[in-house]
Amino acid sequence: MPVSISQLVKLQSQTDNIRNICILAHVDHGKTTLSDSLLASNGIISSKLAGRVRYLDSREDEQERGITMEASGISLYFKVLRIGAEERSDEYLINLIDSPGHVDFSSEVSTASRLCDGALILVDVVEGVCTQTHTVLRQALIENVRPVLVLNKIDRLITELKLTPMEAHIHLIKILEQVNVIVGTFYAGAMLEEEGRRHEAAQAEDKVDNKSHRDAPEDLFEERDDSNIYFAPDTGNVVFCSAIDGWAFRVEQFARIYAAKLNVKENLLRKVLWGDYYLEPKTKRILLQKHLRGRQLKPMFVQFVLENIWNVYDAVVLNNNREKIEKIVKALNLKQYYISLFFFSMILFLISKSSILLAPDYFLDSAFILAVVEQLPSPKAAQPIRLPRLIYPHSDKIETPKDDFESKLYSCDTGDSAPVVAFVSKMFAVPSRFLPENRRRQFTAEELRENARIRREQKRLAETNSVTEGDNNVTNNDVALKTKPEENDTKRKTKSDGVTENDKTDAKEDSPKEAFIGFARLYSGKIRVGQKLYVLGPKFDPAYPDRYSSEITVENLYLMMGRELENLQEVPAGNVFGIGGLEGHLLKNGTISSTKKCHNFVGTGLETAPIVRVALEPADPSEMAQLIEGLHLLNQADSCVEVLIQETGEHVILAAGEVHLERCLRDLRERFARIEIQVSSPIVPFRETIAPVADSTPLKDPLVPRGQITMSTPSKHCTLKIRAVPLPTNIMEFLDQHVLTIKSMVDEQQRKKTGKNDNEDMDEALKGVAVKSKKSLNADEFFELLEKEFDKAGDSDLWKGIVDRIWAFGPKRVGANILVNRVSNYTRRSWRRNVQAAFETSQLPQSDLDTENPVADDSQNTTLSLRSFDESVHTGFQMATKSGPLCGEPMMGVVYFVDDFTVNVDENNADVRSQLAGQIMTTMRDACRQAFLEWSPRLMRAMYSCDIQATTDVLGKVYAVVARRKGKIVSEELKEGTSFFSIHALLPVVESFGFADEIRTKTSGVASPQLIFSGFEMLDEDPFWVPTTEEELEDLGEKADRENLAKKYMESVRKRKGMFIEKKIVEHAEKQRTLKK
Template identity: 55%
Template sequence: MPAVTPAQLVSLHKDRSHIRNICILAHVDHGKTTLSDSLLASNGIISAKLAGKIRYLDSREDEQQRGITMQASGISLYFNIINTASEGEEQKVIPNEYLINLIDSPGHVDFSSEVSTASRLCDGALVLVDAVEGVCTQVLNLPKNCLIVRRRRHATAPPTTHPPCSVPIHTQTITVLRQAWTENVRPVLVLNKIDRLVTELKLTPIEAYVHMTKILEQVNAITATFFTGDRMEDEARRMEQNKMRKKLAGEVAGGEDEAGELENGMFDWNLEERDDSHIYFDPALGNVIFSSAIDGWAFRSVGIFYASFAPGFSVQQFATIFAQRLGFKESVLRKCLWGDFYFDPKTKRVLGHKHLKGRALKPMFVQFVLENVWAIYENVVLNPNREKTEKIVATLNLKILPRDMKSKDTRTLLTAIFSQWLPLSTAVLVCVVEQLPSPEEAQRTRLPKMLYPHAEPLSEPQTALERALFDCDAGDDAPVVAYVSKMFAMPEHMLPENKRKQLTAEELRERGRLQRAALKAGQDAAGESASESGYIAGDDVPVSPSPAAKSTEVSSTAESQPPVATPDPSREILIGFARLYSGTVRVGHKLWVLGPKYDPAHPDRHCSEITVENLYLLMGRDLTTLQEVPAGNVFGIGGLEGHVLKNGTLASTKECKNLASVSLESAPIVRVALEPTDPSNMHKLTEGLHLLNQADSCVQVMLQETGEHVILTAGELHLERCLKDLRERFAKCEIQVSPPIVPFRESIVTAAITRSPTIPDLPAFKEKDGVSQPCGLVIITTPNKLTTLHVRAIPLPANVTQFLMQNAATIKAILDERAARTSARRADEEEEGAEARVAVVAAAIGTEKVIEIEEFKSMLTKEFESAAGSDALWSGIIDQIWSFGPKRVGPNILINRASGHSRRSFFRTTPVSDKPAAVAAPSESRPETPTTALDEEDEVVADAATRQTGLTVRDLDQAIQTGFQLATIAGPLCAEPMIGVCYVIEDVVINVAEAQSGDARAKLGQIQGQVISAMKEVCRQAFLEWSPRLSLAMYTCDIQTSADVLGKVYGVLSKRRGRIISEELKEGTPFWQIQAQLPVVESFGFADGEFPGGYHLSKRFQTAA
């Protein structure tokens, strides 16, 4: 096919109904880039023979070397469907041109952030699944933030001769399915590499059919879990929001009303039903493609028949072909070609499974589809038979070149046959046009969730801006709203405006004609003025101008011409990868960049104005300059450097809400420190890290208190790519890298340091100075002898620690709510404060793993009650919680049990007063009054006279809590955060004489500083009173390997201090499934070169506990 010009693509930008924005999602090595190459070949961008070999969208050198995709790349494709319609006796040709904006995304878990950015820009997705490897049932219940490393299939891997009874589904496949679901992207399933079922596993057509059926069942089972989870979250969010609104309005009076509301809510939820039939993959619906990208073929069991799809391609779907041969209606055959339907050759009827009556009939999909495909592989590749091959070619009416028929490379002949019979690009693009929505259709369902991620989706737009977004309005008067999902860097000299333009032959001829005309005009003008400026009267010798005159002439000419900027080959320019949802953006437009924290209620914060400098059509490794882009298109935009960090919203009005940020499936955990080899290049490293932070959507760059530059990456491969970019593109200097810094946690346990049956656990009490006191109790006095702290450390129950780790977001939401209400109260804006509370709680309810405060308190109480059976210490402790740490949200607790010091609990909204610690009676307290003060700074104080004359424990509250936070963020073992430690303030004693002196009040800042240091030190000492432990972050590894290398796998795990959890032989296969735990600190290089061939490895990250 001739190459498609950019002008043809640009001409389709305004027809939004004929635009498809799609991405390709899959696990690594499942065939995404090979499929992309085949689609590019249909547009003449690359040769069809190079599809799968050139990897056109892998533009980086390391991508080509490793054979994997590392960054998402976009390209625009042209697709033409030609329909014919009868008008009388004439056949009228009706072309339908489509613009396909394709984004190829990585499959490696280290680059999951690229998958997130790609799916946000698209309306549909092609989800590829390897027909052999599939989706693993053993890892269906993985957490969302999971890591998977899978080594590429080794050439010596022994094939199995039996169909696997359980099909493995890879963790990354689940991740991309979840990402598509989260972004409300409509997927099409592509079962790729079906050729491996024939050539490697040697399955028969019926075995392959059973195998593929199981893959479909498992993929649909995963999709069903997403649907069920969303249903439960939506209902819970609706109930909690209604409950919160009633509470704020004062309508909920007591527990009976709450119980009745809960009962009614559950009853309503049970009655509500939603249709979920549209979310599943079913070949009968046409949203499943069977393909082999490497061999260039694909088909669907059903599909709409078109007379022709593109020049050189003509195909009919199987349902159309066999409907004509068998005399069936095509609509009937579509429903029967896939599934448990059988064709009776005697009666020429379609039978269901119940009517077989013991007859050994094959499913229609096997008989009419798979056996034909298997016959080609059998006679061309497995057992080459020239005569049968020629018969197949003649039967299919294909035109195969003689050199291909005589080729010794069987793959060449195979590709030639399939590319004409079942061309991959045609089947895929027709499915995209049929099954995936246009921007106009997609934005009506996607935009409500993006605008209001924590609320019920809107059925109808409420404002003119929402109407323009929902309708994908590209009018000149429509507001411009675009979303930039990521920034990517390109060398300045590679930008189209800096490239030398390739002139056509006609342009070259026109340019020569203009030059000759200008030269002739100059000569004529010089001849006319020769007598005046070049000759002396009476002489025939011309007089040359002086050198000064020449220089003056040259300088004046140079000044009259604008200077031409020469692009710097070493400079990197950041381009925004964006999608336009409304309006038409043009070069020179002024837009507002709305940051992640932007709120339309405060339009002057977190926003900046930019001028659109350049617009680009994305063509893989190349860009094409555009002057305007209408709504519904994916494009590149320049001029955002310094305004957009990772992602952002562009809008022509400040009334627009900031579109929800992209959720990253793989959080960065590998941390290294960087420094330049030459200290004088520190400024280069700093600038390079700034560029890297903008160009990579996942990396995190930090400057430590010690002055070290630290980057966090998602894995080893991601780290390697970042360092390569720093050295060669951004910093351009040699860099020294520290060994990877892995997360550790410090904790305490009741067990002795040495585990032995003869060594008992540590006692709860100990003798010190002849007095029995609880274990872990430490008493310390400040250097000025003014304050004495009695602090006890206790190991938290494991279930409580785990609960706090899982609900850190809830604790943060509670603190944010309090901060919002305190800010509103200080501004004396009660009405605005109520709105702020609703907004914060609504956001908290909509966020993952965030629950309402009363529910959180109830659940935490139950966790303590379950531990109170063995230790009465935890009974009633919930109302004594002062704070959590570190960073006020961690899995450590500060408890207040100081006598004479009654303060507000973490869960109480009504503060309690106290008298001065030296004279206060424990029972005395101020009667509780309704108030909304929530911050610690607003606690009820002692009487004014005492405040003026002396010092109270209340004055030291903030210092005590600060000391606790400092102690828990850096433990005594190796300055790592603590986990699972409860600190109890048993008593705070103040020297009465010193406290009531005027001098103590004057030195309050100095006193608080000493209390902070004393609190930090007493927590460390109390920690060491127990048996300290250093908790390692662990990977849970699922390894699948053959029996002959099982011992070597155990040796590798033992070498790296791994521990085997379980092992089992997968029935029907020669593979063993091993589950093991491996410390993260020992995991680097684990998947590179140590294992023998023929294994699959997945790793799930678990926080140290």
């Protein structure tokens, strides 16, 4: 029977009986099929259609592609009957969120995991642990979401791989070990970081007596029991299932059945049904492997579980043995209907031994709900563990409540006096006509009969009028007398209003209006319609309560039911819900609170950086306003997309990948802008860098080091001497990995200086960057590690003391380029000292500003003038690193030393000094670019890490496609027990468009790639290279017929940006030479 909305609403106030869970997995591992089976148990869809209707995939393109693109939620009702001393039934509300598995939509995984307390981690037992399995499991552990492992598609081991029960057992053990390795690695890394920081903090607290720490370091590094974090079937946190066939079980269900038959305690049998445990058939004793003494016994999991599954599939699927099927049906008292649907539900060959009353235990929904209820926490149990990590993300320990506000927050207080605190994880768009308040009203049977009677009466009147118009008044009067005009008018007004409203609704369907609903989780209090609350943006700081905050009135509250929304009047704490009225107040995510004295929950981190750019323009220029409005709506509706307006005025969107880009363009055309849009070729970012050249390469001036440039301003009042040097690879990678650390330090400097942290330039610089380290170091840790990296680089004379002389990083103050001060008579406070001063609670004394080394006295005009132009030099460096000389792309991996700076300006000449600031900026920029070109320039390509699973017969085709796309194979591994090869490759982003479609076409759909942005890699080709030696000229000719890939990329970018390129233009085609002349 379908579950009523009132039942779900009633359970929302029972916090202990609520479970907020999400389903996470690699693409095509069965998430949506599992969701369908759970929905069928609530009567939302037919059990016949489970796995095919894909109910939670509400978008048309989701149905077409067969993949989930948006996280969607639904509330389900389940009743659990507990048999003990006395029977009792508990009702549970399961708020289920289905998330995408495709890497392009990893931001939706972050959305789902932030709102939930538990997660079902699905693994296809044939494909095993894949790339996205690592990602989603890591995301769940970071968010402190408790996971349950689901080993899905066990039927494929029988029907496709044809494994024996023993082989399948070994295969399942290996998959479980792989998943536990991921968990253990994450846990060990987190523990080492925590213990390291605790050790450093302890040393800092006891600076007087360090001996105590040296004598007893073991007191600080304590051992911890990590056995409870791993997946183990005997603990109940592993579910074995086939979602498509509708069955699932846990080890404890079989232990309950066999405990009485084997006369063994259920708890003991639960521990030995998984692993290397064997049953001695004569004595009924349980043996370990070392006690077998050569006897060929089968593990208990094989004997009591897998063999029964294999027997049933052999009878029903593989051989269609009617005799065995009839035995199964007779033993279980099942109908043939259930057999055809495989809803004999894993009673398997226990059929001859167990009671038919146990059969429902093996239906998929029963097994999963028991696992969810017993293994995953309620909001009241989860919030004391999860919320401290959200409020204090950099703390190493679980913080206890510091005040009454936090106490009510942690305890999931649903009282009226509790503060309202909710987190909006994302905004999603819904056509206004689909909202409950605009939905067509359903007529009752009585109303339908009355409307039909009225229509029949009207038809009779029309027929009468057509016969005789002379009797029209009499006929009307007669009808009026029969139907009582007053009552008839009233009925028509009340009951035909539904028709009128429908007509109005039909008229509204042409309207492109989209309503934005917040996907939220309430942590404390009760939220009601009409209530006034505060919306706190991602940049909200409680120290400045009036910034990034606004007041709203809650217009609507919704119960999430997949494709449908249901109106609510109030929502208690612990629930996931939808909220209306946030348009114009919240862009993508944020916090809702009844007070501004509220912690700002950290925004969800994007695992996939938006890397693919395209420029958009309307096909009809007059429709530009619709395009701009559509882009605004798209930016709010999609948590990963970025919308930019470039300096040229182009409207650009950034997407995570090709599939994500296609979805965004479809939404623009069909939902948000509703116009024809012209799309440019994908704009892929490059980086410009320099490579060391051979010592034999001649210098322009033997007395000047390579990369050193001396340049004067146009007015000749200032002369700069700049030297460019390639940054060692290890340091470049270090800066690239810790870009968030640099940003946090610049933010702190800005906050100390102006009281604000509106660093939009840095936020833009981080777009399209693969953030490889989510951990943010403190200032001392960062500089200490940076010094160690420079020590590893060698050339001690060049890099000695460089950390204390760093002027700035660039571009946008956070990139992997460094400006270093080496002017002999100019001393400024280094970037390191600025950062340390910003993080100190008290202001440094004025004497500490520039007293590390004495500055030349005031009589030296050069030193005084250089200090006044300090910011101009810095700005010129930022301009140069933002736009390199090759094709105007950002630089990466270059160190610029300012060796000399001379200024000859009269202090009283104010006009010259004001003009000189701008001249120094442009001169510094041009000097940096020219010094860059003194080395051997290189382009760095954005690269995808590509994972492909393919069978042996299509392996060669996969290699051919990757090679044609300029990719390279990194590794190839055969998955044991299967015919699948796991291929890991690197593929340039610029060559990746159409790659997925091509590889699926060439392999007839057998191979499907997963592309994850992995960073930038140097293309080891000089874009300016031409053949010069006799050998090169002989092999390649003067024109160098071999394609110079770096030059091709460089010219394509320059052409797109309107920059000069060397290209011969044919003026008179008829005057060209031919071979005959």
